[in-house]
Amino acid sequence: MFKNEANQVRAGWLIFLAFVAMFIIQQLFALPGGILLAIVDFPFQDGNYDMDINAAFARHPWIFLLTQGGGTVGGMLATVLLWKFVNKGTLRELGFRGSLRDLWFGLFLGAVSITVIFLILLASGSIDMLNSFRSPEFTVYTLSYLFLFILVGFFEEMFFRGYVMSTMERRGNRKWLIYVVSALVFSLAHGMNPNVSILGLVNIALVGFLFAYMFDATKSLWLPIGYHITWNYFQGNVFGFAVSGTEPFGIYNVSVENGNDLLTGGAFGLEGGLLATLLIVLGFFATRVYVKMRIK
Numbered sequence: 001m002f003k004n005e006a007n008q009v010r011a012g013w014l015i016f017l018a019f020v021a022m023f024i025i026q027q028l029f030a031l032p033g034g035i036l037l038a039i040v041d042f043p044f045q046d047g048n049y050d051m052d053i054n055a056a057f058a059r060h061p062w063i064f065l066l067t068q069g070g071g072t073v074g075g076m077l078a079t080v081l082l083w084k085f086v087n088k089g090t091l092r093e094l095g096f097r098g099s100l101r102d103l104w105f106g107l108f109l110g111a112v113s114i115t116v117i118f119l120i121l122l123a124s125g126s127i128d129m130l131n132s133f134r135s136p137e138f139t140v141y142t143l144s145y146l147f148l149f150i151l152v153g154f155f156e157e158m159f160f161r162g163y164v165m166s167t168m169e170r171r172g173n174r175k176w177l178i179y180v181v182s183a184l185v186f187s188l189a190h191g192m193n194p195n196v197s198i199l200g201l202v203n204i205a206l207v208g209f210l211f212a213y214m215f216d217a218t219k220s221l222w223l224p225i226g227y228h229i230t231w232n233y234f235q236g237n238v239f240g241f242a243v244s245g246t247e248p249f250g251i252y253n254v255s256v257e258n259g260n261d262l263l264t265g266g267a268f269g270l271e272g273g274l275l276a277t278l279l280i281v282l283g284f285f286a287t288r289v290y291v292k293m294r295i296k
Contacts, residue, residue, distance in 0.1 A: 008071040011171040014086065015164055015185070022159065033067025054247065063276030065144045072151040079159045087167060095162040105290055106214070106226020113227075113279040114234035117270055118241075118254075126259035130240075131252060139223025141249035145237045153229035160186045160208065161215040161224055175216070182207030193268075194245035200265065200272035203280060204244070207231075207271070210283045216290045228284070235270050242269035 029038045040063065041056045052219040121127045131137055162181055183194035188199050210225035227282045236243035240250025245268045256264040265272030 008171060009078060010166040011173060014167050015181075018079070018082045018086070018167075019185070019278050021082060022075050025074045025078040026071040027074075029077075030067045030071035032062055032139055034069050036066065037063045039173075050140045058247070061140050061144045064065070065148055069148050069151050072155045074150070076155045076158060077156070079163050079168060083163055083166075085296065087163075087170070089166070094158065094166060095219075095221035098218055098222055100222060101162060101294070102218050102220055102222035103226040106223040106228075107230045108226075108284055109283065109290075110227035110230030110232075111234050113283060114231060114239065117273075117275045117279055118239045120275055121259065121264060124263075126256070128255040128261050130255060133252070136238060136251040137253065138251055138281060139249060142237055142251055143248060149229050149232045149237075152232060153225045156186070157211065157215075157221050157225045157228055160189075161211055162221050163199060165212060179209055179212045179216075182212045186211075193240065195267035195272075196245055197266070197268045199262070199274070199277075200268040201288070203271045203273075203276050206277065207280050207283075210280055210287070213284060214287050217287060218294075223287070223290075241265070242267060243271060 037056055037060060040060060057067070080091070080094075082191050083091075083094050118127075122129065164185060165178050168181060173181075174184075183205045187205035190196070190204050191201060193200075211228065214224040214227065215221060215288045217223075232243050235241050236246070236248040237250055238252065240248045240253040241256070242248050243264075256266060261272070263275055263278065264270070270276045
């Protein structure tokens with residue numbers, strides 16, 4: 001049950017234990033931000049204090065970055081330590097190899113994908129812009145969320161692709177199973193997000209397949225890391241859509257109230273819509289073309 005025919009601990013147990021350890025360390029690293037928020041935001045105002053944690057973080061974006069970013073850094077550290085001391089692997093074997101050209105293409109592809117979805121929704125009247133292209137609203141969130149989404153892109157690809165896929169590959173699992181497990185675990189990890197939808201979880205699993213394909217095709221984490229960063233950042237902090245259900249702070253702001261949720265994704269964000277499904281599928285073709293050109 002616990003070991004395979006080669007007397008090795010099965011990949012599933014390694015992944016499960018890594019997930020639990022990573023979660024615990026994330027909470028520990030996020031704790032200082034939570035304590036600071038309580039100290040700074042706790043005093044009652046006229047006896048009518050708003051206990052909404054999201055509203056409190058909205059009042060203190062840098063504390064939010066400290067809390068969420070701290071937890072993300074903790075997850076990255078846990079992944080590296082588990083890979084090094086439990087799996088006996090190097091960072092290169094985890095996926096940090098290959099050309100940084102892959103990172104730049106990933107950044108480009110993620111940004112273009114979200115921009116295409118935005119333009120289609122705008123042209124079809126599915127969304128309403130609340131500020132014009134000539135009046136971008138730059139705020140502290142524009143910078144703080146850039147830092148956060150860079151950390152998220154690195155952490156989630158290190159764990160869900162680098163750790164999960166490489167651990168399973170080392171145990172001789174079939175490629176299709178490696179893809180499925182990586183994508184499903186990635187989707188399930190987003191299952192408690194606010195305003196979650198079935199289509200949203202399906203699309204997150206689908207983009208998990210895309211990230212797995214990018215990692216497998218390039219033998220490197222750089223391409224999925226780049227795509228992941230700009231997919232999130234352009235969605236939430238450029239065009240002002242919710243990101244997997246979380247509140248957006250875009251330099252442009254949009255309303256999806258008059259649109260079809262099947263296209264816009266509704267309160268969950270673009271990942272809950274069919275246009276995201278289409279662009280993710282196109283991402284497979286774009287990656288295939290890029291990899292072929294990269295080899296030449």
